[in-house]
Amino acid sequence: MDEAGELLKRKGLRSTSQRRAVLAALRGFPHSTAAEIEARIAAAGESAGRMSRQGLYNVLDDLTGVQLIRCIEPAGSPTRYELRVGDNHHHLACRGCGAIEDVDCVVGTAPCLDPAEDKGFAIDEAEITWWGLCAECRRKEADVRQP
Structure with missing residues (x-):
């Protein structure tokens, strides 16, 4: 099999x-x-x-x-699927082209971040997406600005 x-x-x-x-x-x-x-x-x-x-x-x-x-489910993007499961990783998302990259958690263990107040929840995971422009989109943006 x-x-x-x-x-x-x-x-x-x-x-x-x-x-x-x-x-x-x-x-x-x-x-x-x-x-x-x-x-x-x-x-x-x-x-x-x-x-x-x-x-x-x-x-x-x-x-x-x-x-x-x-x-x-990155905001403004369709739901996406990946095989990488069971670890504590996060994502970088480009506002320009929509590229998404994995980022390992620097803490290593879940939940990676603690909220200021847990409101009685037993928190076991934090899902983090950092937004910005990837290197290629930054390069294109810089090319457009040059005279």
Whole structure:
């Protein structure tokens, strides 16, 4: 059995062609949108490529629920999915081109930040997104400003 099939079974999910196709479509492409995943599956020409849009979202929900993939929702951007789970990392997001990069937490352990007041919550995670311009967008912006 392949690696994806083993992962699915260990998490208590059936190893379906659709689930394996989604995992394969995310391999090497972190922070993918559902549309990007769908396009990669279709381009691969697998039988899973005939999966409906709702079927894709069901698979994404299943994989997120068992923590095989992580879902991030940067403001003003479509929901994105990645295979990097189970660690305490955050994200950099470019306001110009929308690029997203992983950033390891300097503290190393969750929740990484403590709120001024916990209001009775037992806090176990902090999700952080830093916004700015990536190096390429900064370079382009500087080129535009030059006479």
